[in-house]
Amino acid sequence: MRYPYATMTEIEQADAFYARVAAGGKVEPDDWMPDDYRAAVLKFVEMHANSELMGVLPEREWIMRAPTLRRKLALTSKIQDEVGHAQLLYRVAEDLGKTRVQMLADLLAGKTKFHNVFHYPTRSWADVGIIAWLVDAAAIVSQQALRDSSYAPYARTMRKICWEESVHIMHGRDVVLTLMNGTASQRAMVQEALDRWWGPLMQMHGPPTDPAKDKDLHWRIKGKNNEQLRQEFLAIYVPRIRELGLVIPDPELEYDEAAGRWHYAEPDWDELRSVVTGHGPMSAERLEFRRVSQAETQWVRDALLGTASAAA
């Protein structure tokens, strides 16, 4: 349905837009949008793109240390997929009015964020399995809810990304299962990795938000709130973790039948805040890697874009 925008004041325009969106209407890049909707979508998509780009760095550390050729190829393929996802998402964000150059500059300057989980180190091959299985699973829970986003280019991208992520999760689960069917020390390695990753995983979807104030929810940029996503993740994955004999390092974690929800120890929201603002154990190092990569590849951009400064 097309509203006669030309005859309305800007406020009426915005109200009509929000009513359409709240009722499930979709927005395309060349539609008129209120500035704050455009800014909200951009911020959301930009952080997602940043996360895909930075998310390859923990896994990249293990390409040269994978135990078999098949695992090396699977890991490399996954990393290529993730960088591809970053490209797709920066493309969506560019159409909303921010250049790729500016987005990468803001990421490297620490002005924009990426997900907490990618600020942590990896310590063993078991981390690779835990990340590909559980971190990707937590991400896919969010991404599936985004497949019906009001911003249509983002929704379409999510559908493609979700399909590819599902194979990543299979790869991760296969790595974990192989270790769990191995030696006692391999099983211990998985348990140790889970002990370190559980905290960041529980923080990943963010603290519960007040639905009344959650604009992203209201404008259907996202479809579910943080707590719903966390509950969905727990419902699917806690049984799958426990059935392997792994112990989740939260003694308070249990399902309350009466309340219809999982109870758990309060995640450390201070840690989350500190990490996503660039104070995680690997934040500085990984951003520095991206800075160095960007400097080293400047000659490619200069050659393609014709921006080379005068020859030295």
Place this chain on the structure above:
Amino acid sequence: MTHSGNVNAPDEELAMHYAREFYGRRQESNRLWVVPRDAIAELDDPDLLKPPFDRSFKKPGGYIIKHKLEAAKARAGSKEPA
């Protein structure tokens, strides 16, 4: 040459006789190679024998976990997920 089986014998001479009894009584063999087990060097690395040129690691069909999952659950002593 195909692997037929094995015999349990104290020395090479008896091993040859047993091999003929089991695998040569009905003119089913032209030639029998009889070797002590510890003379056999085995190559079973899937990376070398079946490198994943089909890129199955990129596809859902490349990850059939049914048996691995059953084995892991049995080891953990758990039944159906809670």
